Amino acid sequence: MINNINKIVFNSGFKRFYTSYDNLGRNFLKNYKDVKSLYSPENIYKKITDDNKKLLENIKSENTIYLSKLITKVESTRDDHQEQSRYIISYLQSLQQKEKNEDKNKTYRIGITGPPGAGKSTFIESFGKHLTSLGNKVAVLAIDPSSIRTGGSIMGDKTRMQQLSVDPNAYVRPSATRGFLGGITKGTSDTIVLCESAGFNIIIVETVGVGQSEVSIEHLVDVFCLIVPPANGDELQGLKKGISELADLVVVNKADGDLLPKARFTVSEYLSAFKIQRPKNLKWIPRVLSCSSVTKEHIDNVWNEMLNFKKVMMETGDFTRKRAEQKELFMKKLIEEELSMMLLNNEEVQKLIPYFETQVRDGIISPSLASNEIIKTFMEYERNKKEEVLH
Ligand SMILES: Nc1nc2c(ncn2[C@@H]2O[C@H](COP(=O)(O)OP(=O)(O)OP(=O)(O)O)[C@@H](O)[C@H]2O)c(=O)[nH]1
């Protein structure tokens, strides 16, 4: 009898088996060791619906409508879309992994961030055109945290990247961030995989450097480039704080006309700041460059320095290691995020939260005791649900 209660149905989406609570992890591994091909591309492919398979077959097509439809799917919050997205991305990633074994790291993911108005979009327009003129295929993912509030910036970006938008070797995809935590990164990470599978070898991700967004974008790209406008002493203090520590490359934009002396001053300020700062990577001291996105002067230098960075990272093995670590970290982040979503959306938990909030506010219960009680209730609920399946 006790045994029976302890038994649960384990449903991985691929296979169902019965096990006991005590041996859940161990039995999972034992079962899966025998079935090595369980997560093979072929098996994952079987889980993809015919409609989505059709989109996948055409993902490399000149017409980016198929790519766009797939991106819309991974950005969707609908459960069935999310489930399909997981299979689609996993399938594409395993294909990429296979290809990479033959020809290592064909793609380059570039993160562009910087304060509002620094000229990021204008820079990407000129930089992107430069890259396509060299024979690259460039995808630009513009993430705009302000778009939800203002509703207008996305259109602004489209007009700012007018030439790139119509370049047959470029794909510009503005996307609004979603309200919930990490909504940006999950969709963006999947979108990067989709764009690469569609044949784009350079992926540029633009974010505005405010709040947390630049931190998470750092976890999605190979090189992190900070774009700043020319600034004087006081303005610089604000600019240098925080994200310059993450930058592999600082580009002082708008180095043209009257702004040229101010741009030179800004470059020297950043250079001296990096001299006293402990580098993020011992093999690479962040470079500081200047350019003009309007006159296009020195745009090529920025690209050459990025290639230089890639070369150094490939030689040290950091390039591949970083991508592997990013994926692992991402899995952990998703666990945290999805677990807390499940918990907060649980109807029983929802009944408890206002009660505990009041108790905590009034100092009757400590935050840690309250949070523990809530989690315990949630786990109890989940356990009972599993047992119901058995009876
Ligand atoms: N003189 C000069 N102006 C520039 C340059 N690059 C951008 N600008 C101007 O700076 C303003 C802001 O440019 P954007 O490209 O929209 O800047 P952004 O960083 O993308 O702005 P947000 O997306 O709103 O954060 C525009 O008026 C541009 O014309 C440059 O190289 N030189």
Ligand SMILES: [Mg+2]
């Ligand atoms: Mg912009």
